[in-house]
Amino acid sequence: MFAKDREAMRLTPAEVRLILIESLQWCANNAVYFLGLIGAATYDLAGTAFLVAAITLVRNLMTSVGNMVSGSVIDRFGPRRTSFVTCVITAVLSLGVGLAPLSVPGLVFAACVLGLAGGFINTCTHAFPGYLESTTEGRTRVNGLMVFYSNIAYTAGPLLGGAIAIPMTAALLVQLVISKTATMTGDKVWHVACTLFVGAVGLGLSPFAQSLPVALALVCLSAIGIHAAMGVWWTIPTTFLTGPAAAGSVALINSCGNLGGWVGPNMMAWVKVNTGSFDAGYFIMGAAMLVSGLLVLTIQYKLNGQRKDVFAADKAAVSVEEAEA
Numbered sequence: 001m002f003a004k005d006r007e008a009m010r011l012t013p014a015e016v017r018l019i020l021i022e023s024l025q026w027c028a029n030n031a032v033y034f035l036g037l038i039g040a041a042t043y044d045l046a047g048t049a050f051l052v053a054a055i056t057l058v059r060n061l062m063t064s065v066g067n068m069v070s071g072s073v074i075d076r077f078g079p080r081r082t083s084f085v086t087c088v089i090t091a092v093l094s095l096g097v098g099l100a101p102l103s104v105p106g107l108v109f110a111a112c113v114l115g116l117a118g119g120f121i122n123t124c125t126h127a128f129p130g131y132l133e134s135t136t137e138g139r140t141r142v143n144g145l146m147v148f149y150s151n152i153a154y155t156a157g158p159l160l161g162g163a164i165a166i167p168m169t170a171a172l173l174v175q176l177v178i179s180k181t182a183t184m185t186g187d188k189v190w191h192v193a194c195t196l197f198v199g200a201v202g203l204g205l206s207p208f209a210q211s212l213p214v215a216l217a218l219v220c221l222s223a224i225g226i227h228a229a230m231g232v233w234w235t236i237p238t239t240f241l242t243g244p245a246a247a248g249s250v251a252l253i254n255s256c257g258n259l260g261g262w263v264g265p266n267m268m269a270w271v272k273v274n275t276g277s278f279d280a281g282y283f284i285m286g287a288a289m290l291v292s293g294l295l296v297l298t299i300q301y302k303l304n305g306q307r308k309d310v311f312a313a314d315k316a317a318v319s320v321e322e323a324e325a
Contacts, residue, residue, distance in 0.1 A: 060261020066119020199225010
């Protein structure tokens with residue numbers, strides 16, 4: 001029996017390459033972002049917080065643009081051609097940026113290139129399982145492994161940058177646990193929702209931290225809420241999306257998510273200017289994560305070919321109680 005299970009879980013060469021592409025792009029993207037863009041702006045150009053926020057804003061905004069545009073491009077040319085052309089163009093532009101004299105416009109342009117490339121590649125890799133796997137179980141397995149290994153790479157990139165690796169490592173460990181328990185129980189939405197609730201607690205309590213260890217612990221909780229559930233989350237859309245539909249839908253999901261990269265910095269800047277501190281910004285982000293967790297609980301998805309409703313058991317229990325009454 002175990003031999004059959006191992007055979008069923010064995011990845012094809014195409015799936016291995018897909019996981020490798022996703023992992024490498026996240027490692028490179030975060031290493032370039034934290035060490036290249038932010039490092040150059042902070043140390044080489046002695047940039048202000050406004051410059052760092054502007055670079056972050058441009059990068060996230062262009063990632064959203066890349067997500068939105070890539071869906072139709074993938075529908076027409078397929079994820080493989082789209083990924084290849086994106087990598088070639090990004091390599092050429094990155095070489096030009098690296099050879100040019102360091103300047104603020106150059107960093108902003110590099111942020112645009114990095115954001116667009118990340119938007120295109122991320123949508124391609126998440127749409128690819130719909131072309132490789134014909135079954136729901138196969139797509140779920142590939143997406144789960146892809147997100148798992150990419151989160152290791154996501155941690156490896158910033159690891160070169162210092163202490164940010166601590167909360168990312170905590171998020172990775174939690175992801176390992178909930179991925180295992182979600183597979184064992186068959187439940188997805190409660191795992192994602194509970195992780196978001198943990199993140200909401202971390203963000204909501206952050207303004208009250210009075211020491212470095214407490215602040216670091218709360219940052220770890222926030223990172224768990226933001227990153228740990230991604231592996232389980234991305235297995236939900238692929239239970240009912242395939243092929244071109246998956247490409248367009250994944251692009252839309254990524255675009256909506258990355259718009260937060262545009263709203264967040266502006267919201268925090270507005271809060272700082274009008275209140276004199278970032279505390280209200282943390283409360284807003286915590287509330288947003290709490291609402292996200294509640295919205296996840298409304299999702300219905302298919303499990304083993306049957307529609308799964310997270311509230312079905314509660315509804316059935318209420319119906320039985322009403323009938324008995």
